[in-house]
Amino acid sequence: MPAPSSSEYLIYPAEDLRRFAGRCFQAASVPQADAELAGRLLVRTELRGVESHGIRWLTGYCRSIRSGKVNPTPDITVAADMGAMLLVDGDGGLGHVVSYRAMERCLERAAAHGMGVAAVRNSRHNGAASLYALQAMEAGCIGLSLTGGGVRVAPAGGREALLGTNPIAFAAPSRHEPPFVLDMATSVVAGARVQLHALQGLPVPLGWALDLEGRPTTDAEAADRGALLPLGGSVELGGHKGFALGLMVETLCNLLSGMATGPERARTGGAGGMGHFLMALRVDGAQSLDDFRDRMDANLRLLRESAPMEGVERLYTPGEIEWRKERDREANGVPLRPATVEALEALASELEVAGLG
């Protein structure tokens, strides 16, 4: 991806983007509190520099609501309650809202039982999985957030897409240091990154994907139609570790919650709802939360200050770059591509709300 230059990008205050996203969701019949929540979460992803999962999705979300694929006023319920483990039904609502509310319940259960887990069914796309791990972290817990959906990734040795990209996100509280946040697809790359390459007319590196005939490809359009390769293997075969991690996510998100899994979705062609797996874990069993934060700070510093390989300036801990971007963009504005701005202005006209200006 080319580095952004100020002449290519337009800069908007973060608060303007949040208000804009909120009013679009409201115009699409989402109640005010949920609209503001979804807008805040979507813009947070853009602030963190994860353009692939950011505000460019707003158009799709609003259209999905208006076409009836997403329920703007879901009745989010606890369908089964085992104490520390819940089955949450999202009633077809926006994934951001369903996941945030489900994690709120995990945090309540963690306060009572040391941890809380939600298997979530009947949800929709919930954006960057890290959003809900961050939510737990900001409440002083360890957060885990998995999501399983789509049919994009081939099993190791296979030529057909049979699993979602099935991201794993994890976050743990620190005190002063940029916190440790993991957010990774179990494929070599996220599907949205391949899409973004296709949109920009760029090739993809060999080893990201197969074409529809099951051959390794560098053509982003072909890769977008074909199958992504699972993490951790060779160009030829894909990785058995990524395949197993993807199947773990599929099991926890979809088998456990009663939703269709990737192989089932591939065979029935049914999109159906999406499943998530969310967990909040208290850290004050062996030590106080304060001591945990201090130790996390010390560990992150030891890693960052360790000797880099030749040609590497310094090490970054997972989530550090995103944390720095979020603070910078909150203070100095968020760069958007002209094409993204154009699409958002068109959405504003469609919804008859004020544009970005």
Added chain:
Amino acid sequence: MPAPSSSEYLIYPAEDLRRFAGRCFQAASVPQADAELAGRLLVRTELRGVESHGIRWLTGYCRSIRSGKVNPTPDITVAADMGAMLLVDGDGGLGHVVSYRAMERCLERAAAHGMGVAAVRNSRHNGAASLYALQAMEAGCIGLSLTGGGVRVAPAGGREALLGTNPIAFAAPSRHEPPFVLDMATSVVAGARVQLHALQGLPVPLGWALDLEGRPTTDAEAADRGALLPLGGSVELGGHKGFALGLMVETLCNLLSGMATGPERARTGGAGGMGHFLMALRVDGAQSLDDFRDRMDANLRLLRESAPMEGVERLYTPGEIEWRKERDREANGVPLRPATVEALEALASELEVAGLG
């Protein structure tokens, strides 16, 4: 690794190996029930074909007990109890015994609260992480088993070993099909595999490890002294995904339980105890256990029967090969290398117990 040929290997009945391991542990002062448990678990790993974590470790375990590094009669206690989440203290006992007892408690808590988690402190090496995920699976739950120890893996972009190989194991119940079991180091390969290459005088592939000067190497001896590379990256830099997964395991196993983390172990040179993170999860929130098993079977079949890539005969689901080996070796005996047999006979003499015969 070369394929085993019957002229190279000696075959022993599984039950003979279990009895042998049990009497060695007993001779090293482990009480009978724990000795039999540890022997059974160690031999199970050998049955599953995971030679790197199998019976060749028996000598080291028995010597660690006799030298006082491992406590043969630990008082395994719940040091903090939050309901669904426990802090378990292993009192320096054999990791196999500590982990098995801790997972037993997770299963009790899962019955009461839907899930149970144990952060384990003051444990020792617990062999293949999958053993405890299998234990949960065989009780009808989803099992997760993480372990953090050693100082073997460089962070992405770094030249120094600062993390353990930090394996992730996961297992979920099926009915008739070989169950889905994941067991993977978060490094490109497990440290024990590099050791095994060094012992056999074989080179390691480029991309597995760095030498002590931080340069990529194919020399197994140099790789064994240097740093393993984290999963999912290039030969040059190692993988940021593997680094983040390794740090997640370190956080859950060691930060949470109050044990020293990899970067702390590297700086203090202290071995100290090992931490684990174990979880049992009930699957009967959205459906019955029977229905879960049937759906898992169907999913594993869909994956196995899907179209392979050119040059691949058929797909294997994670854990399938180990499951087939376990059944075959239980019925037909376990092949051991002559060097392994020699070492075990020497151990028997040292402990003054009957040998393998």
